[in-house]
Amino acid sequence: MAESYTPPRVWRWNKSNGGEFAHINRPIAGATHEKELPVGKHPLQLYSLGTPNGQKVTIMLEELLERGHHGAEYDAHLVEITKGDQFSTGFVALNPNSKIPALLDRSTDPAIRVFESGAILLYLAEKFGELLPTDLAQRTECLCWLFWQMASAPLVGGGFGHFYAYAPEKYEYPIDRYTMETKRQLDVLDRRLAEHSYVAGNEYTIADIAVWPWYGALVRNDAYNAAEFLEAATYTNVIRWAEQIAERPAVQRGRRVNRTWGEPAGQLPERHDASDFDK
Secondary structure (H helix, E strand, C coil), X not given: CCCCCCCCCCCCCCCCCCHXXXXXXXXCCCCCECCCCCCCCCCEEEEECCCHHHHHHHHHHHXXXXXXXXXXXXXXXXXXXXXXXXXXXXXXXXXXXXXCCEEEECCCCCCEEEECHHHHHHHHHHHHCCCCCXXXXXXXXXXXXXXXXHHHHHHHHXXXXXXXXXXXXXXXXXXXXXXXXXXXXXXXXXXXXXXXCECCECCCCXXXXXXXXXXXXXXXXXXXXXCCCCCHHHCHHHHHHHHHHHCCHHHHHHCCECCCCCCHHHCECCECCHHHXXX
């Protein structure tokens, strides 16, 4: 067991403590440097990275384009968070929380900024009238699962993912604590998917688009290399759902956008035109 830690009376920031991301994590908000954001030719300007939260939006946009919504054409600009791009004056003006993804809709006057991945999904669903049920009960169920994901993912990413995969030192208590919670969430999802084809019911919605990049990645061993550790094979309903969604062409395209790691064929650092997928 690790040596017990007694918190000081007043916490002080130790810049060297924090592991892989210590150079970009800080206890204050705001910009660190002057830099304007690039702007492309399409109505929608996305500033992101191909993390699970970033994938939500690019998958949504590709689904909308596949359904014939030409107004969903977009430029996807790469935000390299390990280099601190999210702390530029341009990005902070778009998202004061300095987190990806962030969207600027220039089809309106004035342009509308949207930040937080769940808010972006909801904004696009309402703007284009897709992937969000119109029936009150079904819409409410969909939004419940959307907010479930938004509330739960920090415990998976910042909790389990950080202490299991990224922390500079491994300690039993935080790994046990967040593994337990991650497995509980997978069980919640597995029980739900035992009775329904998709997360919000029997229709593919923004709830699936929000949940899949996180929990689909876990059971498919695309996140933290932790599928065996989490006994992912036991969540058979989540696996069935995850593989079903992974076969969707829009999902396959969307998960490539703003991705700069993994197999070269799975990377598309920036997307400015549909033809970029063929390059």
